[in-house]
Amino acid sequence: MNRKIIEISNLVLNKEKHTILDIDTFYLEQGETIVLIGPNGAGKSTLLQILMLLQRPTAGDFYFRGEKVRWEDSLSYRRRMAMVFQEALLLETTVYHNVASGLVIRGFPKEQIQERVKKWLVRLGIEHLSYRSARSLSGGESQRVSLARALVLEPEVIFLDEPFAALDEPTRNTLLSDLADILRDTSVSSIIVTHNYAEIPVLADRAVAMDKGRIVQVATPWEILTRPASLGVASLVGIKNAIKGVITGYDNDNGKVFVKAGQHDIVANVFTPPNSEKVYILLRPEDVKMMVTLEKNEANTMRGRIGKLMPYGNMFTAVVDCGIPFTATISHEQALHGDLTIGRDVWISFSPDRVHLINAQAITPE
Numbered sequence: 001m002n003r004k005i006i007e008i009s010n011l012v013l014n015k016e017k018h019t020i021l022d023i024d025t026f027y028l029e030q031g032e033t034i035v036l037i038g039p040n041g042a043g044k045s046t047l048l049q050i051l052m053l054l055q056r057p058t059a060g061d062f063y064f065r066g067e068k069v070r071w072e073d074s075l076s077y078r079r080r081m082a083m084v085f086q087e088a089l090l091l092e093t094t095v096y097h098n099v100a101s102g103l104v105i106r107g108f109p110k111e112q113i114q115e116r117v118k119k120w121l122v123r124l125g126i127e128h129l130s131y132r133s134a135r136s137l138s139g140g141e142s143q144r145v146s147l148a149r150a151l152v153l154e155p156e157v158i159f160l161d162e163p164f165a166a167l168d169e170p171t172r173n174t175l176l177s178d179l180a181d182i183l184r185d186t187s188v189s190s191i192i193v194t195h196n197y198a199e200i201p202v203l204a205d206r207a208v209a210m211d212k213g214r215i216v217q218v219a220t221p222w223e224i225l226t227r228p229a230s231l232g233v234a235s236l237v238g239i240k241n242a243i244k245g246v247i248t249g250y251d252n253d254n255g256k257v258f259v260k261a262g263q264h265d266i267v268a269n270v271f272t273p274p275n276s277e278k279v280y281i282l283l284r285p286e287d288v289k290m291m292v293t294l295e296k297n298e299a300n301t302m303r304g305r306i307g308k309l310m311p312y313g314n315m316f317t318a319v320v321d322c323g324i325p326f327t328a329t330i331s332h333e334q335a336l337h338g339d340l341t342i343g344r345d346v347w348i349s350f351s352p353d354r355v356h357l358i359n360a361q362a363i364t365p366e
């Protein structure tokens with residue numbers, strides 16, 4: 001059985017002599033959630049518009065449930081989809097009528113409308129707001145209404161374009177977790193655009209990274225967060241250490257690669273190293289441990305001085321100058337008990353398992 005709900009290939013969108021999108025292949029499977037990331041202007045929203053059949057590409061194949069899309073019937077496909085935007089676009093009426101409106105337009109019988117609207121108001125925790133004017137709602141409540149409006153249609157695919165971007169952090173976190181539960185419990189397939197990589201492990205079955213109108217990586221959440229394919233993707237997923245190095249040796253039997261970075265010899269446990277001598281060493285700040293006293297002098301342990309402290313969610317990161325700067329997150333204990341002072345001499349350490357190497361030869365400075 002073809003589990004692909006949406007499949008596109010060789011898709012190109014040109015506007016005013018510029019290529020806005022150029023995508024070889026992309027698909028979305030039944031029940032799957034894809035999180036789409038990319039810098040501003042990468043083409044994420046434009047891709048959603050094409051997948052929603054709101055914009056026709058210049059060229060390319062587009063299949064919906066295995067059948068070639070008929071653009072002249074775009075409305076019939078759109079009725080099987082729903083969209084949620086960053087700003088809740090609500091009608092100036094009650095919450096109940098906002099949620100019911102799509103079903104009314106589609107001519108559903110009254111009892112079915114009441115039943116479905118109630119179900120989704122309850123599911124999104126907004127039943128108590130049913131008779132409130134949509135105008136009087138907070139940002140978080142409005143976005144819950146937007147989600148209910150989309151989900152009440154029981155679409156086959158739902159597209160969400162930065163749905164949490166305008167919300168404060170606690171509101172965002174509860175809504176994020178509720179949405180993740182809903183997406184797991186229903187058979188709806190979804191594509192969610194975000195600039196917040198922390199949403200990837202909560203929501204995604206697969207993550208897709210775009211840049212300059214192209215798809216540059218498709219990966220599992222774990223892969224994209226720890227094994228980004230390029231410096232661009234690394235910066236999108238919060239990798240704060242991208243250190244230039246040169247490969248000095250290999251231990252192929254044990255999957256080890258030795259890299260010189262500044263005056264340091266770094267060990268990476270990597271079975272398929274990049275095909276170049278010059279590399280970037282990529283490391284998540286969470287994988288760099290900072291210590292005031294040295295516990296064990298293992299591989300990849302070095303001495304340095306705290307040069308900068310920065311907020312990082314509810315925590316901090318320290319930039320430790322070891323000849324080259326390494327960014328480390330600081331444990332709760334260290335944050336609470338005052339090990340943090342700029343100028344303090346510390347040790348940092350990271351496991352060879354956590355080191356990801358990418359080719360630096362292919363990267364030309366912009």
Ligand SMILES: Nc1ncnc2c1ncn2[C@@H]1O[C@H](COP(=O)(O)OP(=O)(O)OP(=O)(O)O)[C@@H](O)[C@H]1O
Pocket residue numbers: 015016020038039040041042043044045046047
């Ligand atoms: N109708 C159009 N005519 C010309 N250029 C367009 C048109 N629509 C989009 N673009 C350009 O296409 C590029 C992709 O825009 P798009 O909004 O899809 O990016 P995005 O990844 O969603 O960005 P953001 O994260 O800022 O929302 C941008 O450079 C934009 O200016």
